[in-house]
Ligand SMILES: *[C@@H]1O[C@H](CO)[C@@H](O)[C@H](O)[C@H]1NC(C)=O
């Protein structure tokens with residue numbers, strides 16, 4: 001029984017942590033906009049991972065951020081667009097954008113990964129297809145006609161990769177695909193069963209396609225802006241609340257885990273636990289609570 005409770009709690013944490021928006025986190029942009037931030041990396045004595053990034057036509061990545069512009073030339077560090085301010089919840093799955101931006105900026109200077117331009121020198125091959133954004137803008141309802149565009153991009157991408165000798169050589173085992181939306185690459189994901197997928201969980205695909213032996217679990221990108229005007233002396237003392245939660249109290253599988261959290265947390269004095277939905281408006285509202293709580297989550 002105790003074992004069961006512990007496992008449920010760990011599972012609950014695993015579900016909550018990726019959705020959580022913790023205070024004081026670094027805006028991921030700074031990882032590639034300011035080399036100073038990456039000056040003291042966690043594992044200095046290890047050689048950085050050498051990453052080759054495919055040059056894909058823009059329709060596979062940044063073209064989706066500005067669909068009026070049909071330029072096909074691969075994006076470069078010079079014209080990499082800013083992540084749009086008004087992207088709302090899409091930002092949650094934007095790991096693909098930040099990874100690509102980081103590689104375009106070359107890594108280097110103590111970064112854990114460095115971009116190489118000669119594929120022969122690479123340890124891994126990064127495929128900069130914004131599969132989550134493609135799902136979000138082309139196929140969100142899964143039955144709409146636009147979902148055909150999402151499917152076609154996946155077919156075209158696999159066509160390009162099959163022509164690559166680096167793909168052929170390893171059958172994709174050393175190829176990295178960001179796909180943090182659970183429905184990203186949904187039509188052909190089984191063809192990436194050998195490849196390294198950057199995911200947020202393993203909920204929707206068979207073990208043979210996605211598993212911890214080969215894939216990487218990344219956190220969601222925070223959708224609430226970091227609060228930086230904290231009281232410098234003692235920011236934690238200054239905050240009157242331990243936890244602020246506003247989000248769905250019921251989700252998948254009847255929301256068993258969240259129901260447990262509700263039981264534990266709702267009603268505690270220094271916890272604000274409120275049932276709500278993550279909309280653009282609510283996210284803005286959330287930002288006003290940042291200075292108050294030690295921890296803040298929304299999902
Ligand atoms: C590495 O750091 C040096 C000195 O701070 C800087 O001039 C250079 O642009 C940096 N390179 C990269 C790839 O960040």
Ligand SMILES: *[C@@H]1O[C@H](CO)[C@@H](O)[C@H](O)[C@H]1NC(C)=O
Nearest residue numbers: 068069070071073075079080
């Ligand atoms: C489309 O994007 C390219 C690359 O950033 C840029 O050079 C070009 O001016 C853009 N075209 C239009 C019509 O905005």
Ligand SMILES: *[C@@H]1O[C@H](CO)[C@@H](O)[C@H](O)[C@H]1NC(C)=O
Nearest residue numbers: 190191192193194207208209
């Ligand atoms: C991946 O799928 C292919 C085709 O179904 C299969 O031959 C291969 O054994 C699978 N690889 C793994 C690691 O499951």
Ligand SMILES: CC(=O)N[C@H]1CO[C@H](CO)[C@@H](O)[C@@H]1O
Nearest residue numbers: 230231237238239240291292
């Ligand atoms: C919640 C709280 O006490 N906030 C205070 C933290 O410190 C700043 C600066 O001293 C105050 O302006 C806030 O009211």
